[in-house]
Amino acid sequence: MISKGIRGSCFRGLMKYLTRQDGAVIAATWNLGSLDPVHVVCFMKLTAEASRCKKPVYHVPIRPDPGDRQLTDQEWIDVGSRLLRGLHLGGHQAFIVLHGSGPTRHAHLVVNRVCDGRAAPLRHDYAEREKILRGLECSLGLRRVAGRFYDEEGRDRRETEAAARLQGALPPERPVKRFTDGERRRTGREGSRSRIHVVVPQIYRSGHAGHSFQQALADRGLVLARGRKSGFVVVDVGNDTSASLSRVLRREERQRVLDGLGATTLPTREDASRWLERHKLGAAVAVVAPGALRNHRRGLAPAMPSRSIAAIQAGFEQSGDHVRRPVQLPSIIPVRKAQSERTTALERDRSCFRSLMPAPVSRHAALVQAQLADLMAQFAATRDPGLRAALAAAIKKKEEELHRENAMARLNHKIHRSRLKQQGRSER
Numbered sequence: 001m002i003s004k005g006i007r008g009s010c011f012r013g014l015m016k017y018l019t020r021q022d023g024a025v026i027a028a029t030w031n032l033g034s035l036d037p038v039h040v041v042c043f044m045k046l047t048a049e050a051s052r053c054k055k056p057v058y059h060v061p062i063r064p065d066p067g068d069r070q071l072t073d074q075e076w077i078d079v080g081s082r083l084l085r086g087l088h089l090g091g092h093q094a095f096i097v098l099h100g101s102g103p104t105r106h107a108h109l110v111v112n113r114v115c116d117g118r119a120a121p122l123r124h125d126y127a128e129r130e131k132i133l134r135g136l137e138c139s140l141g142l143r144r145v146a147g148r149f150y151d152e153e154g155r156d157r158r159e160t161e162a163a164a165r166l167q168g169a170l171p172p173e174r175p176v177k178r179f180t181d182g183e184r185r186r187t188g189r190e191g192s193r194s195r196i197h198v199v200v201p202q203i204y205r206s207g208h209a210g211h212s213f214q215q216a217l218a219d220r221g222l223v224l225a226r227g228r229k230s231g232f233v234v235v236d237v238g239n240d241t242s243a244s245l246s247r248v249l250r251r252e253e254r255q256r257v258l259d260g261l262g263a264t265t266l267p268t269r270e271d272a273s274r275w276l277e278r279h280k281l282g283a284a285v286a287v288v289a290p291g292a293l294r295n296h297r298r299g300l301a302p303a304m305p306s307r308s309i310a311a312i313q314a315g316f317e318q319s320g321d322h323v324r325r326p327v328q329l330p331s332i333i334p335v336r337k338a339q340s341e342r343t344t345a346l347e348r349d350r351s352c353f354r355s356l357m358p359a360p361v362s363r364h365a366a367l368v369q370a371q372l373a374d375l376m377a378q379f380a381a382t383r384d385p386g387l388r389a390a391l392a393a394a395i396k397k398k399e400e401e402l403h404r405e406n407a408m409a410r411l412n413h414k415i416h417r418s419r420l421k422q423q424g425r426s427e428r
Contacts, residue, residue, distance in 0.1 A: 001064045001133045001142055003083075005125050008057035011110075012408070013364075018097045018108050020404075027107075028077045029095040030084065038411055043192045044093050044112045053119035056087075056112055062128070063106040065143040070105055073098065079136055080109045087125060087131040091115050196222065196234050196243045204253055210260035218279045223272040224261070232258065235272040242269060264378060361409040368405055372398040 004121040008014060015037050026035050032043055048056035064071065071079070079097040083089075100106055101287060113119045137144045200222055208216045214224050223235045224245070232245040232254075245254055267275040290306060360366035373400060379391040 001062065001068075001137055002060045002145060003060050003124070003129050003133060005129065006059040006123075007055040007060075007113075008059060009055045009330060011041045011048070011112075012056055014057055014059060014110060015041050016404070016408075018110070021099060023099070023101060026096055027073050027096050027098050028080065029093075030081075031091065031093045033094060038408070038415075040095055042412075042415060046273075047093055047112055048114045050117045051114040051119050053114055055118060056114045058111040058113050058120075058122065059112070060109040061106065062109060062133075065145065066103040068142045070102065071140070075140065076107050079107065079140075082136055083109060083129070083132055084111070087122065087128055089120060091117075092120065127131075195239075196236055196241075197248055200234055200248045204249060204257060209257050213257045214261065214266075215279075218276055223267065223273050223276050223277070225267050225269045225275075228269065232266070233269060235269055237273045237276050264374060291397075361406055361413075365402060365405045365409060368402045370404060 019026075019037055026037065026040070029035060029040060032040055034040060034043070044056075060083065062083075076098060080094070084092070084094055084162045089111050092115045095110055097110070098105065099108065113122065134144065136142070199222060200217070203213060203216045203220075206216070217224055217234065221236065221238050223237060225233055225235050225242075227233050227244070233242045234245055234248065235242040249257065316380060359371055372395065375395045376389055379388060379395060382388055382391065
């Protein structure tokens with residue numbers, strides 16, 4: 001059985017993520033008195049507001065080994081209770097959500113770190129969780145998993161290894177050599193990440209922005225791509241490494257270089273190498289094509305002297321092959337102009353779709369509306385049947401998400417208004 005401790009700031013977003021899957025159910029709550037998701041979120045949010053803690057959410061996913069037997073709902077509730085007691089969170093608000101079925105069944109324990117106006121520090125919680133899980137595996141008859149801090153028998157690895165080193169069974173621990181900045185410069189151990197941090201600011205200071213910034217990066221073997229979740233990354237294709245653009249440029253600098261570049265027009269990190277190959281091929285065609293077209297029309301090499309030209313012309317006339325045939329050359333497509341026109345059309349369709357939508361009721365609803373308008377603009381621009389079907393399914397999911405967000409926002413607004421009315425009556 002394994003687990004992971006994740007800290008967050010939004011109870012509502014986590015509740016939406018946990019309850020949107022099919023078969024998800026809130027099995028139990030602690031110190032809340034309700035199983036309704038809306039009430040649970042409101043109670044935990046109000047309790048967290050009593051503290052200045054910026055990340056009151058403590059999320060613990062728990063997953064047994066796929067070969068273990070399937071735990072019952074009551075056993076999952078006991079697992080959550082043992083974790084709360086072992087982490088000294090017995091008086092905190094918490095709930096547990098069960099996901100999946102069969103071998104993939106697992107649980108999510110969500111705890112409010114704030115209790116009585118103070119936030120639980122939860123220092124070194126990873127070691128404590130391992131210790132608790134080893135005991136749960138023994139009591140529930142599950143497969144014992146060796147962790148980083150505790151072995152299969154629940155013994156502390158650090159104490160066991162220290163005792164073995166004292167007895168001479170293990171060699172003494174060697175310190176890890178850490179290079180200073182000066183040693184890295186002298187030995188050439190800069191790394192590709194340092195190269196990204198050096199090259200990207202140089203390109204920005206040279207005045208490149210938008211598509212020219214993207215082309216300048218590609219000329220140096222770097223690709224501006226979409227992040228896996230959000231944001232933008234710079235990928236060094238040669239070394240297969242990447243760095244977030246937010247760690248290389250400041251906010252106003254990023255806004256300038258990204259002007260005119262839509263997220264849908266950029267490749268993903270996985271497609272960066274293929275995009276760079278296509279860019280190099282397109283650049284080679286753009287450089288060679290004008291001169292090649294002129295020379296093929298003349299039927300001559302560009303640096304050929306006039307005597308050779310006369311000799312070739314005489315040979316053509318003698319062989320009877322002096323009739324010029326059209327030369328088949330690859331079509332020269334102005335890539336930048338086509339990309340700019342496509343981006344402009346997408347932006348126009350996107351703004352049109354957004355103008356037809358009602359005013360958003362929350363910030364998250366505005367973000368979902370923007371994503372929905374982007375998908376609808378792509379659907380209107382593409383003609384590929386397979387891509388249109390995938391976009392239609394994505395649009396349907398976004399519409400359902402927008403409907404849920406609007407319903408949740410209206411419900412929160414009603415709760416807030418009723419609370420204000422109750423406060424006004426109590427003051428009277």
